[in-house]
Amino acid sequence: MNSSTALRIVQILILVTLVIPIAFVSLSSTDPSGITLYISALLGYAGLGLLIWMFIIGSRSVSHFISRDQIAINKLHQFLGKYGVLLIFLHPLFVVLSYGESAFYSLVPDVSTEFQQHVTMGRIALYILLVIWFSSAILRDKISYRPWRYLHYIAYASLPFALLHAPGVGSTYISSSIAKIYVYTIVVVLVGVLLLRVREWFNLNSYRYTLVSRKEITPRTHLLHMKPANEKLNPKKGQFVYLRQTFFGEQHPFSVLHHDDNGDLYVAFRQFGKYTDKLSRVRPGASLNITGPYGVFTKEIEDVSNIVFIAGGIGITPFLHHILSAGKNDKPLLFFSNPAPSSAPFLDKLRKALGDRIIELYRDKPPRSRGEVGFISEDTIKKYVKKPDEHTYFLCGPPNMIDAAREALVNMHVDVDKIHTEEFRL
């Protein structure tokens, strides 16, 4: 089954999860209070359903059974989180309306009765989600990636509280066996996903590689050559892997430059922050845990002709193997943007392989260098691509370069289906 069919099936299953509560949430009365309570219960179950799915597909050890398209999975994960939280926020608002309580009813903890203890479980879930919402919607651009990422993991802690809350406050749960089956199924699924996550934390789904060499190929850009300790990965051109330097350490994605018949793997990375700084000091003999391969970028290449790659700096990595292995009459056109030739990774190899089919773009005109000065633009593309709408484009690099290139191509009436992009962030 291909990735997009599997994703469609998951989307249908998500819809089914949202619809099932209609079968067991009952309308206690048709007065306004009964109707708002009914709506609040449906919103609560729908929000919970979306968050459960967010948790399920947010785990790579689960999502890779569904699709290798990590970018599409990530978009779905973000969508589920966003709308799941929104529905959960609406749930207590409707409860307050129904009970005629003050707006603080859903926020102030109360453990005076067993019913209130269950409501308080829901309040705790709400506090957690408020923190996540605040950090994602208000603070996302003000805090750096790492604290935001760790904060957003707390969202998962809201699930057990929400699950403990629902049965204790809902009268339908007590009388409906469908409701019980629904909640128990969720618990079983969550335990299963948690076990798969534990497997991932302990590297039980990863491949062990040993570093053969690390070389600084241009300032702050390094090439890693790794050898499999036993089993080897078999990535396709353009795919990426997650690399873990220490047993419980962070995992970061890197495109595979190339892998050979022995399973040796080559990755190039640019030093950006904490993780890549540490990776730039890794020594030969070091053991690395690798998971993957992931991604579907450049999968269309076999089916299309007139290929144009647009790469910025280290964004050349998903294209390198395609370029170096292309036949004489099959050479793609490459626009390669860098601050200066000295910072352009693999420049000699690319010039040799592509001849006049590489267009170099630099911040300032370098001495004796061919190419263009400035960023990628409509004018530059038009100068080298005679009929732009007859080509298929693959873009990889910094977000502002991708945006500028995409805008230029769309202005030149290139069909959006012919523009494929990979951003180096998820």
Ligand SMILES: Cc1cc2nc3c(=O)[nH]c(=O)nc-3n(C[C@H](O)[C@H](O)[C@H](O)COP(=O)(O)OP(=O)(O)OC[C@H]3O[C@@H](n4cnc5c(N)ncnc54)[C@H](O)[C@@H]3O)c2cc1C
């Ligand atoms: C599909 C894909 C392929 C990539 N291929 C390459 C490659 O071939 N070579 C290369 O140099 N870089 C590649 N990257 C980028 C690389 O993963 C980041 O530069 C690296 O993770 C930065 O971590 P840091 O701690 O050094 O920097 P930080 O300053 O902490 O992070 C810089 C930015 O990188 C992104 N990032 C950080 N951690 C992660 C993470 N765990 N998962 C996803 N994104 C993260 C965030 O957008 C963050 O703002 C790729 C990224 C993706 C998503």
